[in-house]
Amino acid sequence: MPACIIVGTLWGDEGKGKMVDFLAGDADIIARFQGGSNAGHEVMVEGKLFTFHLVPSGVMCEGKICLIGNGVVVDPRTLIGEIEALEEKGFDASARVKISEGAHVVMPYHITLDLKLEELRADTALGNLGVTGRGIGPTYVDKVDRSGIRMGDLLCRQSLEEKLQAALKMKNFLLVNLLKDKPVDIDQILDEYLKCGEKLRPNIIDTSLFVNEALDHGQKVLMEGAQGTLLDLDYGTYPFVTSSNTISGNACVGLGVGPKRIDQVYGVVKAYATRVGGGPFPTEETGDLGDRLREQGDEYGRTTGRPRRCGWLDAVALRRSVRLNGISGLMITNLDVLTGFDPVRICTVYDLDGDRVNEFPNNLTDLSKCKPVYESHPGWDQPITDARRMEDLPSQARDYLGRISELTGCPIAIVSVGQDRSQTIQLQSLWD
Ligand code: IMP
Secondary structure (H helix, E strand, O other), X not given: OOEEEEEEOOOOOOOHHHHHHHHHOOOOEEEEOOEOOOOOEEEEEOOEEEEEOOOOHHHHXXXXXXXXXXXXXXXXXXXXXXXXXXXXXXXXXXXXXXXXXXXXXXXXXXXXXXXXXXXXHOOOOOOOOOOOOOOHHHHHHHHHHOOOOEHHHHHOHHHHXXXXXXXXXXXXXXXXXXXXXXXXXXXXXXXXXXXXXXXXXXXXXXXXXXXXXXXXXXXXXXEEOOOOHHHOOOOOOOOOOOOOOOOOOHHHHXXXXXXXXXXXXXXXXXXXXXXXXXXXXXXXXXXXXXXXXXXXHXXXXXXXXXXXEEEOEEHHHHHHHHHHHOOOEEEEEOXXXXXXXXXXXXXXXXXXXXXXXXXXXXXXXXXXXXXEEEEEEOOOOOOOOOOOOHHHOOHHHHHHHHHHHXXXXXXXXXXXXXXXXXXEEEOOOOOO
């Protein structure tokens, strides 16, 4: 009954898509457990790049079942668009994608609210969160507020109509009286979303039952997180976080499986660090070095196109992530991007008002005062994109990886040296 979780360790965009695609070949089911179309997971197969926002990244692997769990918030229009685009390219996605009947639906008014509220935040002391504008926060708010619409509701006119009427009573009050916007007319939504439900009817199931039965039959389930640990609603750099729990513990809630069923947790981390949107980022490089990392790593958001903030790897943050997720192995991505940087640096501790700090502070005031203390390592010049074994890497790159492992107390399971599936060095089998 092996179940394995893959999470992002810092602020997301670590390359989970590539890792999940690479490992999907050995799995039976690939299951997303949180987030929504704020994610932008990239998979390159035979020189062709695919970006997914909702469909699990294992969809490029023939025959694999791809689940969207109850913890995900689903914009059905985006999902249908992704499935249709895959079908056009010859992938039988509609037969393999299954969606939880309990996953909450992102409605057009959630997107309006997301953008409006972000506008209002701009002139507060905290400023923008830098949301992706995909309606994620307002959809999770409605889930907690018990006024959300779930995928199962799209299958029944009466149920959808009643729930929409109740939801719109509250939303329109907010939109008209507080945000001075237009009210939403139920007729603008009802038929379109019923049509989405009709299209997705064969795909909407009890995903928790499906996963548990698969595990009972000895199938392998790869649980795919979205965003990263430092964007976790509870443990991230609150309030500069996303609206779901991104850490491994939430895989159980977001898929409906018990914690005893999880065997392994892997953390994906870039060989340097990036962040998109607002909030503290202790190792950020705002000058030429940050620009060079951005250009060499093509660090632009796949959902919004925004330039990502770039900097050195932060072992203090990574240690916290290893602890919060119970990570048993690291998957280090984008090592090739560091070719030509000399030295390469890692932040090992922070300096907070003259004191050495080993632990990532929980409060933003302290965190924003933390200065990274770096260790420098010799870089390498030779291209490494053809390396397929550790021995193929220059000794400086191997030493750098060894130091990351030492600083986090965590073994390295995989090293990625390029975007393609084949550009991967596997050191450890995932399911052992
Ligand atoms: P939201 O998830 O759209 O509400 O955005 C909240 C914060 O999370 C913003 O700073 C976003 O830039 C960030 N964020 C959301 N999804 C991702 C992602 O997939 N990668 C990186 N950052 C993300």
